[in-house]
Amino acid sequence: MKKSLYIFMALFLALGIQSCKKDKVESEQRLLVNQDYVEVGSRADTYQLEVLANAEIKVSSEMDWIKLDTTVYPKGKNRIKFSVSKNSDDERSATLLLRVNDNLSQEILILQESGKVPVFYVTPKGTGDGSSWSTATDLSLALEKATTGSTIFLAEGTYVPTKTIRNGDVNEESDKTIEISKNVSLVGGYASNAKPGDLPDPTRYKTIFDGKLSTGKSVFHTVTVTATLDPENGVSLENISIKGGNATDRSSSTTIDNVKFSRGQGGGMLIAAAKVSLKNVDVVENKATADKGTAGFAAGIYAFSGAQLILENCRINNNINSGNNGGGLWVADGSLTAFESQFNNNSAKGTAGGVHAYPNAEIRLYNCEVIGNSNTSYGAGIYLREGSKGIFVNCLLAENSSTSANGGGGLMLYDNCKADVISTTITGNHVVGPGGGIYRRSNVNNLTLINSIVSGNTQAGSSTDVDAYSDNTSIIPLILHSVAAKSVYGSDGTLIPQASFEPSTMLNQAYVPVGNDNPAMSDGLAFSALLELAKKYNPVLDARMQYDMNNNPRSSGWMGAKVK
Numbered sequence: 001m002k003k004s005l006y007i008f009m010a011l012f013l014a015l016g017i018q019s020c021k022k023d024k025v026e027s028e029q030r031l032l033v034n035q036d037y038v039e040v041g042s043r044a045d046t047y048q049l050e051v052l053a054n055a056e057i058k059v060s061s062e063m064d065w066i067k068l069d070t071t072v073y074p075k076g077k078n079r080i081k082f083s084v085s086k087n088s089d090d091e092r093s094a095t096l097l098l099r100v101n102d103n104l105s106q107e108i109l110i111l112q113e114s115g116k117v118p119v120f121y122v123t124p125k126g127t128g129d130g131s132s133w134s135t136a137t138d139l140s141l142a143l144e145k146a147t148t149g150s151t152i153f154l155a156e157g158t159y160v161p162t163k164t165i166r167n168g169d170v171n172e173e174s175d176k177t178i179e180i181s182k183n184v185s186l187v188g189g190y191a192s193n194a195k196p197g198d199l200p201d202p203t204r205y206k207t208i209f210d211g212k213l214s215t216g217k218s219v220f221h222t223v224t225v226t227a228t229l230d231p232e233n234g235v236s237l238e239n240i241s242i243k244g245g246n247a248t249d250r251s252s253s254t255t256i257d258n259v260k261f262s263r264g265q266g267g268g269m270l271i272a273a274a275k276v277s278l279k280n281v282d283v284v285e286n287k288a289t290a291d292k293g294t295a296g297f298a299a300g301i302y303a304f305s306g307a308q309l310i311l312e313n314c315r316i317n318n319n320i321n322s323g324n325n326g327g328g329l330w331v332a333d334g335s336l337t338a339f340e341s342q343f344n345n346n347s348a349k350g351t352a353g354g355v356h357a358y359p360n361a362e363i364r365l366y367n368c369e370v371i372g373n374s375n376t377s378y379g380a381g382i383y384l385r386e387g388s389k390g391i392f393v394n395c396l397l398a399e400n401s402s403t404s405a406n407g408g409g410g411l412m413l414y415d416n417c418k419a420d421v422i423s424t425t426i427t428g429n430h431v432v433g434p435g436g437g438i439y440r441r442s443n444v445n446n447l448t449l450i451n452s453i454v455s456g457n458t459q460a461g462s463s464t465d466v467d468a469y470s471d472n473t474s475i476i477p478l479i480l481h482s483v484a485a486k487s488v489y490g491s492d493g494t495l496i497p498q499a500s501f502e503p504s505t506m507l508n509q510a511y512v513p514v515g516n517d518n519p520a521m522s523d524g525l526a527f528s529a530l531l532e533l534a535k536k537y538n539p540v541l542d543a544r545m546q547y548d549m550n551n552n553p554r555s556s557g558w559m560g561a562k563v564k
Helices: 002-027 139-145 527-534
Strands: 031-033 037-040 045-053 057-061 066-068 076-084 092-101 104-112 119-122 151-155 157-159 176-180 185-190 207-210 223-225 235-243 253-256 259-262 269-272 275-284 301-304 308-312 315-317 329-332 335-339 355-357 362-366 369-371 382-385 389-393 396-398 411-414 418-422 425-427 438-441 446-450 466-468 478-480 482-484 487-489
Touching: 031 092, 031 104, 037 045, 057 066, 057 076, 076 092, 076 104, 119 139, 139 151, 139 176, 185 207, 223 235, 259 269, 329 335, 355 362, 382 389, 411 418, 446 482, 478 482
Parallel strands: 037 104, 119 151, 151 185, 157 207, 176 223, 185 235, 207 235, 223 269, 235 275, 269 301, 275 308, 275 315, 301 329, 308 335, 329 355, 335 362, 355 382, 362 389, 369 396, 382 411, 389 418, 396 425, 411 438, 418 446, 438 466, 446 478
Antiparallel strands: 031 045, 045 076, 057 092, 066 076, 092 104, 253 259, 482 487
16 A cells, blocks of 8 residues: 555656646747858848747848848747848858847858859869969869859869768768759860860860769769759759769758758769759769668659759760669659750669659650660650650650560650650660550550651560550540551541551661651651641740751651651
8 A cells, every 4th residue: 555655656746847847848938940051142032041939039130231021920930031132242241130038049140152253263183273274273162162153164084072962971971972052054175284265175175073982982972963943043064974973872861951862862963953954964874772771763863853954965874773763864843855865775673764754844855865775664765754744856765675564665654644756766665564665554644646656666465566554545645647556647646548657677777767658758747847836835846846856857748756
């Protein structure tokens, strides 16, 4: 009996103590801020930071170039909003004071970059200030000192990441990366002994960003773009090769400006919420593996969170994902427009050997190759998934392969996607499953074929070049002036009587239509009709439509990617 009484008294005292502690905590005023400083661009813009308090917050600033949205916020979770005016001078700073009471306040440092736009000259071992070729600096310093609109000129040679990504783990060697945190331009291809006025010659003078460190380790991402999306400016890379990255450990990430940059996405490049232009850039020989945990996505490029990617004369080739989805390039919740570019010979142990659009991505490819990619699941060449859209003009999707019975060799649409295939050739793709050319599956997937050839692909015996899973068979694709398998379709989408296409004799090894009585040389659209077709899209399709993928003038009635 006494023992039970003692236990009860002990519990009562413990509860009383806890209750007192709880009352004390609830009466104590608290202020939590998610960052100590904010870096802002030189142009006029609006910013915000998250604050949590259990009492009213008053906000003030001592500088007139900062305008506050309001000066008083209620208790709870708030987003403190402020705007900055344009800076045309040197870098400047100000302080936001967040005050709850006389004893509880916090200062937030606001750093605005210089409005001056310096130019930098860089060599792999530069030690100068970067103001000229004779006083060239190194890449890390140039990226640090650059401001919005700066241009960084790079001499030939190999550049290896030396700095840890912002907010990364300094003890993790693979967290080193070439981080581009501002909207600047990087132009490679200059001679090592370049002089004022010299022009780049990227064929002779190779500028290489290599993620393979001297210790033998590879970085998670050779290049990481963390610049903010700016309607007036963007990040530009030209005449550069990017290689040697290894995206792995997808279960961990680094957070920068409230965006999570996964260590397991984008071995060559990881791009978030930025406008990025690549011109004559190679992203080659990167990896995605399970070396450090959860297998990574996208060995070559991973662009996400509203990223806007433009490629011109680029090669996203020979990237290998040995453990998961995505070989060459992956766009997630963003957009890609590519001209005269290659997505060739990439591989994935999973879906999307070449190009992956998932989810809610929009891609437009003009005069592009998607050749020789391989995988072990859906969509060996191009894989559109979950609300994604694709337009393919003058493209060649060939020799892609999958060992899976899931299907989709050249192009696959899965889960409410849409694809318009115009003046494109899809041939020579090989899958164990259905739809060696094009395959559609899950929910509503809309396909339009215009002036295109989808033939000469191999697939499961009961399937054909343009096929659909049972849930899509009632959704009839629109096929105009095109070849699908051996059938030829006319202007109204119906079969042309007695017309037949034989891929083995009517396409040569260069994928050009050949031979007599070839419907791919007579029943297609005239280039004038293609230009009219371009106007029906929003935005209007590029004028490259009137030429073939090699910029040869189109002959009237000629289908597919090439006329010669």
